Structure formats: C-alpha cells, structure tokens
Amino acid sequence: MSFTDMTFLHYLANIVDILVVWFVIYKLIMLIRGTKAVQLLKGIFIIIVVKVASGFLGLETVEWVTDQMLTWGFLAIIIIFQPELRRALETLGRGNIFIRTGSRIEKEQRNLIESIEKSTEYMAKRRIGALISVARDTGMEDYIETGIPLNAHISSQLLINIFIPNTPLHDGAVIIKGNEIASAASYLPLSDSPFLSKELGTRHRAALGISEVTDSITIVVSEETGGISITKGGELFRDVSKERLHEILEQELITVFQKKVPFFVRWRGGKKK
Numbered sequence: 001m002s003f004t005d006m007t008f009l010h011y012l013a014n015i016v017d018i019l020v021v022w023f024v025i026y027k028l029i030m031l032i033r034g035t036k037a038v039q040l041l042k043g044i045f046i047i048i049v050v051k052v053a054s055g056f057l058g059l060e061t062v063e064w065v066t067d068q069m070l071t072w073g074f075l076a077i078i079i080i081f082q083p084e085l086r087r088a089l090e091t092l093g094r095g096n097i098f099i100r101t102g103s104r105i106e107k108e109q110r111n112l113i114e115s116i117e118k119s120t121e122y123m124a125k126r127r128i129g130a131l132i133s134v135a136r137d138t139g140m141e142d143y144i145e146t147g148i149p150l151n152a153h154i155s156s157q158l159l160i161n162i163f164i165p166n167t168p169l170h171d172g173a174v175i176i177k178g179n180e181i182a183s184a185a186s187y188l189p190l191s192d193s194p195f196l197s198k199e200l201g202t203r204h205r206a207a208l209g210i211s212e213v214t215d216s217i218t219i220v221v222s223e224e225t226g227g228i229s230i231t232k233g234g235e236l237f238r239d240v241s242k243e244r245l246h247e248i249l250e251q252e253l254i255t256v257f258q259k260k261v262p263f264f265v266r267w268r269g270g271k272k273k
Helices: 002-034 036-057 059-081 082-096 101-126 157-161 202-213 243-259
Strands: 131-134 148-153 173-179 180-186 218-220 228-232 235-237
Touching: 036 059, 059 101, 101 131, 101 157, 101 218, 131 202, 157 180, 202 218, 202 228, 202 235, 218 243, 228 243
Parallel strands: 131 173
Antiparallel strands: 131 218, 148 180, 173 180, 218 228, 228 235
16 A cells, blocks of 8 residues: 555545544534533533633632532533433434434424414414414523423324413413423513514514524414414514415424435435435
C-alpha cells in the first residue's frame, strides 16, 4: 500500500470518527431537548465556567469546591436520572436507539392528527370550547409546567373528556409533546396583536400568542360558534373546514417531518418511507 493510500485512509477514518461523534451528540440532544436535563446541562456549564474563572483569579477554595461538585456530580446524575438511563439502555438493547425516526414517529404523528380531527369535530358540533397546542422544535416546558401534568397516551376520547365543561381540567390549554399529552389546564401567553378581531376571546388570543413565541401548531374550538381555528407562525386561520384542518396538520406534522429526516433514516425493515 502506497503512502498516498495510507494518507487517504487516515483522512477517511478521521471523517468517519467525527461523523459518528457528531451523530451520537445529535441523538443525545434530541433525547434531552425540552426536558429538565437541559437545565441540568446549563448548571454544569455554569460550574465549569466558575471553576475556570476561580483558577484564573486564584480563588483556591472556590476552585476546590467546584472540583468536588464536578467529581461527585456525575454520580448524582446517575442516581437522579436512573429511570431515564435504564430506558435508554433498554432502547439500545432493542437496537433502535439510532433509528427512532422514520415509520415509528410518522405513525405517531398520524395518530395525533386523527385524534385531533375526531375530537375537534365532536366538540365543534356540541360547541365545547377547546385549546390544543402541539409542541414541535421549540421547547414548551415553561408552559407545560403551568398546567396539570398528564403524560398520557394521545386519544380523541381523552381530549374530548378533558374539555367537557365544568370539569377540573377543561379551563386552559392541552399541550401535546411527542406522542403524549404532556399537560392540561396550562396557561399560554396572550397575543397583543392589534389586528386580532375584538370578537375573539381568550382562547384565540392564547393560541395566537403561543404561535408568536414558539413554532407550535395550536387548534381552537370556539364555544360560541363551534368554529375551528388554527394558528402557526403568528398567523390565525379562522373557521377552517375539516378538509382544511387535515391539510394543514398533514403539511406541518408529516410533510415537514419527512423533509427533516435524513434519507437513510427513512428506511425501515428494507422498505423506504
């Protein structure tokens, strides 16, 4: 083997090495995105900054304390996040930690769309007010924490039951994260837009408000008219038909997802999605 071939193989190995590390880091970020682990990472970053600064300034006691926190902190992390680590190892054992996307997520999204369509149609006919926000790339943990945690499987029956009038959870928003109903009775920020019609109530203002600060998709059922509205990207689409609702949800939750997923990840069981 010539020197040129060895150099090429060396560069190729380095590229593969970098890509593998990048992919692992990417998957870890996707796993913890929108969870309390993000706050934990921020805390670790602050401790590292304090350690570096204390070493630079000669603050020996502070540096010793931060050393101890970093040394024993990883053990504390293992204890605190033991359930999450166990689930991750179980997923790794099943061999699908790197291929969670594709058919599985698309199936979850289609179940979500079907549940939203069935529940909103039922509530619209009976003029039951509802506010459903679907989290996407932008984290909504701050808003989820204002409500009652559910972490329940998505179904049209559950969505309908939540918004039945005079029940404890009907007032506020349902926030859907991933393939779960994360919370109910959550508070969303109200829009200050002067262009919003005065005849629209708090639900519509909340739906538009959350769409202005996140990339979520939010569906509103008016209890006055039974009309279904949807907000995204700071825009409000009023009184959409069943067909239009399906078209928007399909576009935003399925088509956009498929464009984000790398080509090789869409292969599952020898079949391209």
